[in-house]
Amino acid sequence: MSDELGRRAFLERMAAGLAAAGLGGCLGRDPPERIVPYARQPEYVVPGVPLFFASAFVRDAYAHGVLVETHEGRPTKIEGHPEHRASLGATCPFGQAMVRELYDPRRSTGVRRGPEPSSWPAFLRAARPQLGPGRRLGVLTGPTTSRMLADGLARLAARSPGLRWFAWSPVGRDNLHAGLQRLLGAPLACHARLDRARVVLSLDDDFLFLDPGRLRHARALAQRRRAELASAEALRLYALESFPGLTGAAADHRRAARVHDVPGLARDVLRGVLGDPVDDPWLAAALADLKIAGETGLVLAGPHQPPQVHAMVHATNHVLGAAGRTVVYGQRLERQPFGPAHSLAALVTAIARRELDALLILDENPVYTAPAALGFADALAEVPFTAHLGLYCDETGERCHWHLPLAHPLEAWGDAASDEGEVTLSQPTIRPLYDGLTAPELLAALADDPARGRDLLERTYQDTVPAAADRESWWRAAIHDGRLPAPATPVTTAVASDVLTTFLSEHVPSDISSPDLVLAFRPDPAAWDGRFSLDPWLQELPRPITRLMWGNAAFVAPDTARALGLVHDACVRLRVGDRSVDAPVHVLAGHPPDQLTVHLGYGRRAPVAGVGFDAQQLRGSDDAWSVAVIAEPLARPGGLVVDRHRGGEDQPGDAHARWLLRGEPHPRLPSPALRPESLHPTRPFAEHAWAMTIDLNACIGCNACVIACQAENNIPSVGPVESARDRALHWIRIDTYADDRGDGPRWRFQPVPCMQCEHAPCEVVCPTGATQHSHDGLNDMTYNRCFGTRYCANNCPYKVRRFNFFDYPKRDEATLPLQRNPDVTVRTRGVMEKCTYCVQRIRGAEIAAHREGRSMAAGAVVTACQGACPARAIEFGDLARPDDPVLALRRDPRAYALLAEFGTRPRTTYLARLIDPNPALRPAAPPEED
Amino acid sequence: MASERDASWIDGDADLAAINDLVVATVQSPRTRRSWLRALALTGGGVLALLVAVFAVFWWYVGIWGVDTPVYWGIAITNFVWWVGIAHAGTLISAILLLAGQPWRRAINRFAEAMTLIAIACAGMYPLLHLGRPEFFYWLLPYPNTYGYWPQFLSPLVWDFFAVATYGVTSLMFWYIGLVPDLATMRDRSTGMRARIYGVFALGWRGSARHWERHQTAYLLLAGLATALVVSVHTVVSFDFAIAQLPGWHTTVFPPYFVAGAIFSGFAMVLTLLIPVRAWLGLRALVTDRHFDLCARLMLTAGLVVAYGYAAELFFAWYSGDPHERELLASHLHGRSAPLFWTLISLNVVLPQSLWWPAARRSVGWLFVLSILINVGMWLERYFIVIGALEHGLLPTTGGAYWPTFWDWLTFVGTLGFFAFFMLLFLRFVPALAMSELRELVPDRPRGAT
DSSP states (O other), rough: OOHHHHHHHHHHHHHHHHHHHHHHHHHTTSSSSOOOSSSSSSSSOOBOOOOOEEEEETTTTTTEEEEEEEEEEEEEEEEOOOOOOTTTTTOOOOHTHHHHHHHHHTTSSEEETTOOOOOOOOHHHGGGOOOSEEEEEEEEOOOOOHHHHHHHHHHHHOOOTTTTEEEEETTOOHHHHHHHHHHHSSOOOEEEEEGGOOOEEOOOOOOOSSSHHHHHHHHHHHHTTTSSSSSTTSSSEEEEEOOHHHHHOOOSSSEEGGGGGGGHHHHHHHHTTTOOSSSOHHHHHHHHHHHHHGGGGGEEEEEEHHHHHOOOOHHHHHHHBBBBTTTEEEEOOOOOOOOOOHHHHHHHHHTTOOOOOOEESSSSSSHHSSOOGGGHHHHHHHSSSSEEESSOOOHHHSSEEEEBBBOOOOGOEHHHOOOTTOEOOOOOOOOSSSBBBHHHHHHHHHHHHHHHHHHHHHHHHHGGGGGTTOOHHHHHHHHHTTSSSOOOOOOOOOHHHHHHHHHHOOOGGSSSOOSSEEEEEEEEETTTTTTTTTOOHHTSSOOTOEEEEEEEEOEEHHHHHHHHTTTTTEEEEETTEEEEEEEEEEEESSTTTTEEEEEEEEOOSSSSSSSSSSSGGSOOOOOOEEEEEEEEEEEEEEOOEHHHHHHHTOOOOTTSSSSEEEEEEOHHHHHHHHOOOOOOOOOOOOOOOEEEEEEEOOOOOOOOOHHHHHHHTOOEEEEEEEHHOOOOSSSEEEEEEEESSSEEEEEEEEEOOOOTTTHHHOOOOOOOHEEEEESSOOEEEEEEOOOOOOOOHTTTOOOEEEEOOGGGGGOOTTTTTOOOOOOOOOOOEEEEEEEOSSSSHHHHHHHHHTTTOOOOTTOOOOHHHHHTTTTOOOEETTTTTTTHHHHHHHTTTEEEEEEEOOOOOSSEEEOOOOOOOOOOGGGOOOOOOO | OOGGOOOGGGGGOOHHHHHHHHHHHHHHOSSSSHHHHHHHHHHHHHHHHHHHHHHHHHHHHHGGGOOSSSOOOOHHHHHHHHHHHHHHHHHHHIIIITTOOOOOGGGGEEEHHHHHHHHHHHHHHHHHHHHSGGGGGGGGOOOSSSOOOOOOOOOOOHHHHHHHHHHHHHHHHHHHHHHHHHHHHHHHOOOOHHHHHHHHHHHTTTOOHHHHHHHHHHHHHHHHHHHHHHHHHHHHHHHHHHHOTOOOOOTTTHHHHHHHHHHHHHHHHHHHHHHHHHHTOTTTTSSHHHHHHHHHHHHHHHHHHHHHHOOOOOHHHHTOHHHHHHHHHHHHHSSHHHHHHHHHIIIIIIGGGGGGGGHHHHHHHHHHHHHHHHHHHHHHHHHIIIIIHSSSSSTSOOOOOOOOOOOHHHHHHHHHHHHHHHHHHHHEEEEEEEEHHHHHTTTTTOOOOO
16 A cells, blocks of 8 residues: 555645646746845755745735745745734735736636737737837726835826826725725825724724735734633724624624615714713713723724714714824825826726827726726727736636736735835746746846846836945845844824714715615635636635625625525525626625625636625725615526534524623633543653644634645645535534624634544544544644544544545646645545644654754744734644643633533633623623533 | 144135145246236336436435435435334244244245345345445454554444344345255255255255254244344344434334334235235235234234324423424424424324224225334334434534435435345245245144155
8 A cells, every 4th residue: 555655645745846847947046136045044955844934915005014935945934924024924815826817727828819818028019119209008006005006107208298197996995095085185005903902993994805004903902802811901892794704703892784874873972972862872882981981991893984984083082182193194195196197097097098009908807897887898998909917817817909928926026014004025936837027127128128026126226225324235134134224214193173063964874875786896805806806716715704705796685585485505686787697695793784784806717717796896996885676586596605513593602602791700610630530541742742722712713724725735625516516625624603682693613623622532533543642642644544434533523634525636737736735634535534733833843853962942943823923823833841831721711622522522622702891781601501 | 733733724624735735836837927028127217216326326425315404314214214124024924933833924924034035135135225424334354454543433323234244244144044955845846947046955865854953943043043133133223323422313112113013024024025926826825814913913013002102202202391303303293303293103103903803804905004104104204203303403504404315215226226126036936935935834734745
């Protein structure tokens, strides 16, 4: 058998090698410029020893720092950047999926002229006549904080004065900027500082998902709600939501509100802090709390709310005294021109007036993302010369005269700012797999400027290099750190009282007769605006709360569904004006009434047909976030793919995802130290005894751990058909419970990896001994000894074992195997697999300690899920060390073991969530134990 | 065994020669040949279906079946338990009734043993095909190898493998040893190639007193061994479930309940097959309605034990106070699994109560219908045990649903065809009734020629 697998593994590697050869030998070759490894190893590639490079993940202009783990020249895994303030060592699911995108075999591989393959020189030859004085070139980008890009455009504009820069994003933050502009009279940006806040009121702002500072916020929330804080010190979060999201689930008080009721509520909040009485008891309680908190209060509004709401919310913050404290204002970081003259609508108008000779679209996909009413696709055909730079030859690439491949962020130099203005650099970690350039490189080439990425970076930021410093070593340090030591300066702001008066007297949209049924648009938790919708890792990730996978849906509250005759998992025809789209219905408790919500980013048509429906078709030309809609039920089945790991409404799961009230005497929980009688021998601790604790009080259910585990452990995605049969292979899952105690549903998340039971029920039933206990307390799988009886999985009380029903890894085409972690076995079909506590990392740390002749330090092993967690909910350590934090956490009064009564003695244990309700709005007490 | 002689077990005045004629005719007579060929062709289609289904699972792997998370065992295991259950009747009739001195078993034991053997072959296929990597099924065996592999003997699956394999081998030996004198009769009554083939398998049987003496000793000894196995094999099969800690599986009543269930379904299958076969082959003289009556009584007895099993399982699920067991109980009685549960209760518990009435036991038509319903009911019971328990998770988030796929059903239909195909071959080539034993039932009369 060992021979057999050896041969197989050998063939696999041969295949990977051949694939690499087919890519022009891009592997193992360093980028032409100097790049700097993050740490650890001064030598370059040491086989078996990964190198970490600092880089950046950018979503809609804003960056968070990442470290890219590379094995022998292949980026395989994204980790957070511990020293980057927007990351703090964590990542979001999108950031984790970067490596999968890099190796996506559907990426564009070369320059295309129409459908024909072409070349960069041919494109440049064709493009040059479009430049120069008198030529009218349009450039369309997304929102960007990149100075390199802005510089490149400025240089090109110097050569071609007719250049006009348009910007478009289907999910941008323009409303916030417009609101701040109105309130403060200056082009400002802001970022929240939850670490300074005590009472936070979110007006439809799912900041744990939408905000560029989401990772920092998650950490701050966990820090400010530590168990040892008394109720008066801890952060209390109120959330009003038009769609159930992470923030509402994390809140102490949550309420559903229709998207167009929020402006009125925002005005009530502003009036309330100014002293007017408020009728609504919920809002009154929140306001009372906010007023007590004063400068530690914070009110936030969702980016999809109109500018007026942002203006009122930030006025409220000013009244509270929170400005400059819990919310910090600074210069606007987005560098694209702002305002109606530079919008997509302006571009369409310019085309219609024949004001453009050529159009260059940089890393945007407006043919897909533009609201259908705008007629962008037809307008595009009117432009005599169009070129599209993108990772994929997508809908826009197909309709442009030229399609140009974009270098992936992991292949290229780049810069972006975090929401706090921290300039974040990215460096290439692999030579471009295909013939791609970045946008600044393309602009430089058009401007006849031969500079390559690194030169462009240095030239852009030459003003930041201190005169006294040695340029080379300064840049070396900056690239090593992945950021520039250039702090953004906060701006002091004040709101004049007459401005407040004006606001209060103004009409807000909800005063106008509100339509019967509203359709709200949101970026998707897995696809965002469609940018990530091709990524099978993200698609297979059950979305928070809804647990939907592989597609989008029209979400509706149960009562509204009944009223409209809509049935869960049947279809609905959504009609807006003369446009209509058919969508599957997802009936979701906790969704506001008289509203349907759809997620953008689905129904992709190129480079391959994607899952779901294209909600963008229904959006008005003013790219509004909501629109009046007519919903007609259809009998057709919807074909929703919903993950089953959620408790039913009748099973609140209090005994599993436990919660307690802050500051009250706790009922006794089944302590992890509890050891029911057993006939099985108790194994003494060996040198190490690995254990994990998961703090449900910190967990926000963001899914980062799930996808980090997937990237680390070579877990294949199984596709929509298999996912519908619950065959997805995630080693850690987020169990979601909902209960309703009369104040709306309350969601609780519980990440469930393998419990690594000391008395593991899986081990005794395996006929081949393929699953065994290791000396250090791990429940190990020997894949090549497993022949797939699946008895272990049947006998697992937690159902954390996953089975390879087919040969899933074999479905990975071309470049995809390059992403795999060489430290982890790729499993064949017919074998069981499960969480290993990242045993490869444990052994790696052991070997490193052994080689250096020392014992392992506490915290030497960080599992993939632990590393990715923005809230630091997961702690991993060694029970055999008296000083290990895990030991203390297991002795915490909040600690408990899942299904402890089965006597499995799990090594993974939980810490109960704490809820800190406002006494005026107190929900029912949690159930008593024993 | 002269005391066993009882003329009433044979209808009419058949003498020794007539018995031989009647039984040998089932093999040699052309009367049924055409219908036999037609039936063989039909069931051969089933065998082909099985081949396709087995090929498919090797080619595309077990993912083509409906198994999923958390229902990791599908109807393949249901079928396995069902077939093993059916395999019980043969050895029970032959061995236990032999030891219990029941003369009437002689008319049906050969037939039931053949049924046992083929049912074991059908059963044995499933757990192996059900593996993720069926090509390595031999890892269940402690065989010499160079990489230190050894089965993990704490696993009930290893016990199961040994139990079923032992049962299969013992049943084969028992069947064959009982068959030897009859093969000699066939040899003597055939000519040409057939005579030679029967001769080889008759092992040189000459019917001498010494042969008879040794034959009887070996037969009794094997009967003793087989008796233990009848009880052990389904006990061990029940351990596959009872040893696990799932609510619905972890039940101490399972071993006797499984054995009783096996006997129950085994007799049901004997009746299902024997009633049409008796009519088809014209064996009314040897297989009388009294035989069916007794089978029905045994079936009723086994059915009552099964009913007790249901009651005990439900009672202790409630009495244990375990919340998971109680949840499952609620689901059975009036929850998600209730329709299935009440169907199988009516098929396995309610309808068999009709057998208290002699009229029902003597109605061949009703027995035939009832036996089929019991077979269906017992299949549903196994479906219920295997899948019902797995669909129900210990956490609210670990429940699931299971739907068999086309390939699941094709494999099941394939084994039904395989079973019928080999039963037909058995009827055509081997004396379906034990002539040598039946002859002992004939009361002393002036001897005819033999």
